[in-house]
Amino acid sequence: MTTSRLLTALTTVVVGGFVLAGCTGESTTTPVTPTPSATSVEVTPSTTPSATATTTPAPEPTPAVDLADPASWVMSSTGLGPIQLGGSATATIDELAAAGGPVATREEACPVVGIDDPSVPFVYFGTDSFDSDVITSVRLGIGSQLEADRPSPTTAEGIGLDSTLAEAQAAYPALERTGEYNTVEYWGVAPSGDDWLVFTVGKPVEGADAGTISTISVGDGPVPPSEFCG
Known part of the structure; x- marks a missing residue:
């Protein structure tokens, strides 16, 4: 073998070795991209208070009217017991009769109905005319002193026949003098602004009946x- 061929062979071996070493000594690794973790979110508690359930108390039931016990009827600016302004005179008469209550009788001379019962002072309720059946006025008492055996119905404030003007004024601070007739004065109050509750009171000069x-x-x-005849 000639010297030139020997050098060529050695060069080929050396170069091939380097190439082989480069191919086997290093490896190419594909980097793995890490999967990002889920982003944590801080939960802030709501500062708005939750709605609190409230219970509305049921209204007090209206006491039933005892039609057979007129002394227990309550007087107000809208009427007396079952006898109410705006109600039917005929229906009221029938209801009282059906319940065994006091007898209500129509008057011939005036468009009024009278109740004359030993358990209660005289009661009138009237309409505007004979042709009308709508109750427009109610009156308890006929102007004379209360008989001992006829207990008076009262207002919710406890004012009845034989109560005094001073007691009525204490119960109704808005009470005002509204008129007079012969030996009496009228003192009235209109709680709702429409219908009047009027007390007839003896004038101060009327001795035992005064006030x-x-x-x-x-x-x-x-x-x-x-004259309650309108």
Whole structure:
């Protein structure tokens, strides 16, 4: 072998070795991209208070009216017990009769109905005319002193026949003098602004009757009808 061929062979071996070493000594690794973890979210508690359930108390039931016990009826600016302004006179008469209550009788001379029962002072309720059946006024008492065996119905504030003007004024601070007739004065109050509750009181010069309530009236005016015949 000639010297030139020997050098060529050695060069080929050396170069091949380097190439082989380069191919086997290093490896190419594909980098793995890490999967990002889920982003944590901080939960802030709501500062808005939750709605609190509230319970509305049920209204107090209205006590039933005992039609057979007129002394227990309550007087107000809207009526007396079952006898209410705006109600039917005929229906009221029938209801009282059906319940065994006091007898209500229609008057011939005036468009009124009277109740004359030993358990209660005289009661009138009237309409505007004979052709009308709508109750427009109610009156308890006929102006004379209360008989001992006829207990008076009262208002919710406890004012009845034989109560005094001073007691009525204490119970109704808005009570005002609304008129007079012969020996009596009228003192009235309109709690709802429409219908009047009127007390008939003996004038101060009337001796034993002075300042004492003798009738209580209900209607749309500050004084009761003078003869209750409208």
